[in-house]
Amino acid sequence: MNHACVQELIDRQLPEGGWPFSSETTQWAVEPTALALLALPSESVRERDATIRFLLRAQNANGSWPAFSGDDEGGSGLTGLALYALNCRCAQGMATERAVQWLIESRGWESHWLWKWKFRTSDRHVRFDPEKFGWPWMRETASWVVPTAYSILALKHSGSISQQDFVHFRIRRGVEMLYDRICPEGGWNAGNGVVYEFPLAPHADATALALLSLLNEPPNYFITASLKWLERRAERCFAPWSLAWIILALDAFGGPTELLADRLSSLVVPAEISDCATLAVALLAFRLAAGNNAFRVAHET
Amino acid sequence: MTASLGLAAGASTTALLNRPKYHVTRRQPRSRVAILRAESYSHNLESVLHSGLELFHLDLRGKTVLLKPNLVDYIPGNHINTHPLLVCAAVQCFRRLGVKNVLVGEGPGHQRDTELVLLESGFADELRQLKIPFVDLNRDELVTTPLLAMYTGMKLLWLPRTVLEADFVVSMPKVKTHHWSGVTLSMKNMFGVVPGAKYGWPKNILHWKGIQESILDVCATVPVHFVIADALVAMEGNGPLTGHPRPLNRIVLADDPVAADATCARLMGLDPARITHIRIGAQFLGNVSTERIDQLAEEICAPSNPFDVVPEFQHLGVTGSAQRDS
Numbered sequence: 001m002n003h004a005c006v007q008e009l010i011d012r013q014l015p016e017g018g019w020p021f022s023s024e025t026t027q028w029a030v031e032p033t034a035l036a037l038l039a040l041p042s043e044s045v046r047e048r049d050a051t052i053r054f055l056l057r058a059q060n061a062n063g064s065w066p067a068f069s070g071d072d073e074g075g076s077g078l079t080g081l082a083l084y085a086l087n088c089r090c091a092q093g094m095a096t097e098r099a100v101q102w103l104i105e106s107r108g109w110e111s112h113w114l115w116k117w118k119f120r121t122s123d124r125h126v127r128f129d130p131e132k133f134g135w136p137w138m139r140e141t142a143s144w145v146v147p148t149a150y151s152i153l154a155l156k157h158s159g160s161i162s163q164q165d166f167v168h169f170r171i172r173r174g175v176e177m178l179y180d181r182i183c184p185e186g187g188w189n190a191g192n193g194v195v196y197e198f199p200l201a202p203h204a205d206a207t208a209l210a211l212l213s214l215l216n217e218p219p220n221y222f223i224t225a226s227l228k229w230l231e232r233r234a235e236r237c238f239a240p241w242s243l244a245w246i247i248l249a250l251d252a253f254g255g256p257t258e259l260l261a262d263r264l265s266s267l268v269v270p271a272e273i274s275d276c277a278t279l280a281v282a283l284l285a286f287r288l289a290a291g292n293n294a295f296r297v298a299h300e301t
Numbered sequence: 302m303t304a305s306l307g308l309a310a311g312a313s314t315t316a317l318l319n320r321p322k323y324h325v326t327r328r329q330p331r332s333r334v335a336i337l338r339a340e341s342y343s344h345n346l347e348s349v350l351h352s353g354l355e356l357f358h359l360d361l362r363g364k365t366v367l368l369k370p371n372l373v374d375y376i377p378g379n380h381i382n383t384h385p386l387l388v389c390a391a392v393q394c395f396r397r398l399g400v401k402n403v404l405v406g407e408g409p410g411h412q413r414d415t416e417l418v419l420l421e422s423g424f425a426d427e428l429r430q431l432k433i434p435f436v437d438l439n440r441d442e443l444v445t446t447p448l449l450a451m452y453t454g455m456k457l458l459w460l461p462r463t464v465l466e467a468d469f470v471v472s473m474p475k476v477k478t479h480h481w482s483g484v485t486l487s488m489k490n491m492f493g494v495v496p497g498a499k500y501g502w503p504k505n506i507l508h509w510k511g512i513q514e515s516i517l518d519v520c521a522t523v524p525v526h527f528v529i530a531d532a533l534v535a536m537e538g539n540g541p542l543t544g545h546p547r548p549l550n551r552i553v554l555a556d557d558p559v560a561a562d563a564t565c566a567r568l569m570g571l572d573p574a575r576i577t578h579i580r581i582g583a584q585f586l587g588n589v590s591t592e593r594i595d596q597l598a599e600e601i602c603a604p605s606n607p608f609d610v611v612p613e614f615q616h617l618g619v620t621g622s623a624q625r626d627s
Contacts, residue, residue, distance in 0.1 A: 021440035021498060025462075029440075029498060067499055068443060071459075077501060109509070125480070137501020141509055144501060146413070190411050190502045196480050196611055198543040201376055205414055239417035275440060278416075 001265050002290075005283040008270035009036055010047050012279075017054025018069075019276040029068040030058070030078045034085035035280035038294040039287065052091045055082055063098030064106070067138075075102060077137035077147025080154035087157050088294060100160045103151050104170055108133045108143025108177075127194040134177040144191040145181060145206045148174050149213035153295070156216070178210050179222050186225030187233075202226075204233050204242035208249035212295040215252055227253055234260055240267050241278045244285040251288050252296040261285060323450040323521050323585045332557035332588045333357060334564045335597035339533055339552050346390040346552075350529070353554045354394050356597045359527070362399040367467035368392065371475045371490045371531075372407040373541055375421040380546045382418075383475045383531045385427040387552070391473065391529050392433050406463050408438030408493050410503045411542075415439060436463045439497035450521035452514035452581075455506075459499040464523055472525045472558060476565050477536035478544055482512045483576050483614040484569065485541050486562040487528040487555075488586075491519045513577040520558060520578075520586055528561035529554055532568060537608040547608060551599075559587025560594045570607025572619040 012019060018028030019036050037051045059065055064075025065082040083099040086092070109115055111133035119130045134148030152174045155167050183193040187202025188210045194200065207230050214223055227250070234246045243264050247257045264285055273279045284294050337353045339346060368391055370383035388405060395403045405428065412418050415437045419425040428435055441461035448457055464470065474490035482489055492515070495504045507515035530553040538544035549568060555561030559582040563573035573579045573589050583589035591601075607618035 020442075022437075022442065025442035027442045031498075070443070070445065071499065136505070138499070138506060141501070141505040144503075144505065146502065190413075196539050196543075198539055200542065201374070203412055203414070204417070237417070239414050239420050242414045242417050275416075275437070277440075 001268065001270075002283070002286045004270045005268070005279060005286060006041060006044065008273075009039065009276070009279055009283060010044060012276055013047055013050070017050040018058065019280070021275055021277055023274045023276060027069045028054075028058075029277075030055075030065045030076065030082050031067070032275075032277035032280055034078070034081045035277055035284070037085040038088060039280045039283040041287065048089060052086065052089055055086060056091070056095050059095055059099070063095075063100075063102035065099075074139045075106060077135055077144070078150065079103060079106070080135065080147065080151030083154040084150065084157060087154065087159065092159060096158065097160060097162065100155065100158050100163065100167065103135070103155060104163060104166045106135055106151075108136045109140055110142045125196050128192075129180050132173060132176040132180040134174040142191075143177055145178065145188045145210055146190070148177055149206075149209040152178075152213040156213075175214065175217060178214065182222050182226065186222070186227075186229040188226070202229055202233075204230065204237055205245045207233075208245035211249045212252055215296065227255070231255065238263070238267060240264060240273065240282050241275070243267065244278070244281040247285040247288065248281075248293060248295055251293050257288060261288065321584060322452050323517075325449040325521055326585045327521075327524060328559075328583070328585055328587050329557065331593055331595055332555065332560035333595045333597055334553065334555040334557075334560050336564065336568070336599040336601065337552040337554065338550060338599060340550055342384045342386045342533060344386065344390075346387055347393050350387075350390045350552065351394045351397065353552065353598060354398070357527075357554065357556055359398060361395065361469055363401050364468040365402045365404070365466065366395050366400045366469045366471060367464060368395075368403065368405045368471045368473055369490060369493060370405065370407055370473040371485070371493065372409055372415075372418055372422065372424065374409065374412045375418050376542065379542065380534045380536055381475065381542055382422050382424075383473045384533065385422065385424040387529070387531050387533070388424070388473060389427045389431055389433065391471065392431060400469075404434050404436055404463065404467070406436035406438045406441075406461070406494075408441075408461070408496055410492060410497070413439075413497065413502050436461070438464065438494055439502075441496065443496055443499060446522060448518045448522050450518045450585075452517045453507075453510035455510060455518065458519070458522065459496060460494060460523065461496055464494045469526045470524060471527045471529060472561075473529045473531065475536065476530055476532040476549065476553075476569065477540035478538060478569070478608055478610045478614070479540050480611045480613075481508070482516070482578070483610065483617050484562070484566060484571065486565045487525060487530060487558040488516050488520050488562055488578055488582060491516070491523055491525065494523055495519060513581070516578040517581055517586070520582065525558040527554070527556055528558055530561060530565055532565060535569070535608070537569075537610070539611055545609070557587035559583055559589055563589040564594070564601060566617075567601045567603055570604045570619065571610075571617040575617045
């Protein structure tokens with residue numbers, strides 16, 4: 001399965017080095033590209049190198065990454081993932097330093113004093129603390145869980161020595177934001193735990209990603225409750241994208257994943273998964289059998 | 302698409318909203334709406350729907366039809382999504398009309414794993430059995446598209462190629478109340494064509510720019526040619542996710558999204574003229590007035606108790622004679 005996934009992923013690599021979401025298009029997108037870079041094994045030297053060169057070319061002048069081909073140059077919430085993937089492949093340099101700088105400066109709009117005031121005084125239907133902010137999907141919007149988790153992962157493993165205080169500040173704020181937006185039963189969804197006093201349900205992929213970004217945090221109730229929720233959710237998850245993320249997170253926290261990996265194996269027919277991001281995450285999960293968790297070992301040798 | 306921090310966004314005042322800001326007029330002199338009775342979600346829906354569609358004399362031979370259901374998330378026991386049996390019935394009906402191709406497409410606003418929602422909501426099995434292609438609009442190829450209205454102030458949106466290339470777009474909402482927009486019907490349902498790959502989960506920019514304004518801009522830019530609204534079991538209260546089921550046992554068909562939404566609102570006991578995007582939409586996207594709507598099949602039967610809404614939208618409710626006049 002591992003080999004079949006690798007081959008399918010390589011077959012779908014676009015000539016310029018990136019991957020699209022859907023195998024039916026040629027419009028590259030950063031999320032499947034960065035996930036593919038993380039997933040490809042070290043033997044795929046040529047494809048990995050092409051992907052690294054592609055990501056470096058695709059970087060915006062301000063240090064961020066667009067979400068896809070043609071996207072505006074303001075920067076997307078996938079910048080953290082692109083940076084994390086490059087760092088894991090030891091592709092540090094000026095480009096990654098600029099990305100770190102962009103992540104330090106990018107923040108959800110709820111952190112602006114005007115919106116803080118509004119959320120504190122007149123707009124209180126979503127339960128959250130605007131002092132605890134992370135990263136948005138795009139400019140001029142609020143912080144959400146997935147871009148925040150990607151950004152925390154990237155900054156924790158950036159190795160940047162020039163701006164350590166700022167990096168540390170943003171990581172702490174981002175972690176606080178995740179704890180603030182957690183669902184009452186544990187776990188995360190897009191980023192709204194309670195709305196109009198109603199608890200909303202967590203999502204498996206967002207929960208797994210948030211947990212991966214919290215991997216080295218001191219043990220606490222939020223992490224424990226979320227891991228328990230994720231274990232329960234795993235029992236009835238049959239969608240490859242979510243199941244693969246669950247496996248990656250549970251493995252990173254030392255949980256057993258063999259049965260889940262078997263289930264994922266039975267669900268994945270590489271050629272039939274049209275979404276390249278899903279194929280890449282499935283491959284990341286399959287590679288755990290060889291002891292490779294791209295989210296536990298940041299700098300693979 | 303559901304909850305968001307975006308309530309902060311509705312910066313425009315009502316007065317500003319009322320100023321015409323559109324470059325296109327889709328409103329026809331008259332619109333047609335059919336209210337069909339249906340007792341349950343079953344395979345009989347196809348015959349009910351087919352008889353309803355015949356009232357519209359649609360000529361869709363050789364066309365590509367895109368059905369856009371409301372597929373938000375899956376929570377066991379909650380009537381959140383357009384029912385898969387209604388969507389499949391619609392596919393079969395359009396196939397009988399000789400269309401070239403029928404696709405189902407959606408880009409959930411809250412849940413990133415669209416396949417998970419399809420699997421757990423029962424859509425995947427139904428679609429597979431009937432060999433119906435599904436397009437995840439969140440991850441489709443994107444094309445930059447100038448907006449044909451400017452209520453949000455955004456000049457363009459990235460939109461899925463599948464949507465732009467469809468000849469005939471059918472909005473298939475679940476009839477629900479909504480804690481940010483009052484209701485979510487055929488017009489609000491079109492938020493699902495705005496791709497998460499660009500705008501994220503949720504599509505938060507639409508909230509910051511104003512939900513009512515965004516609905517108008519999206520619906521001006523992506524024409525809704527037809528509506529099939531799932532009102533068999535609707536939702537009231539704190540929709541779109543955590544409200545309560547409210548059986549109406551109806552399917553609403555229309556050749557005009559504004560007329561469809563106005564009719565659905567009346568069926569909910571709400572005054573469409575008090576729902577901003579419906580009221581403004583009546584300037585250029587369709588008809589609200591019952592005098593401009595040809596009512597086919599059943600008459601509107603307003604409930605004795607309007608749908609329950611969150612406190613901010615209590616003013617939408619009307620009863621009795623006021624309902625008939627709205």
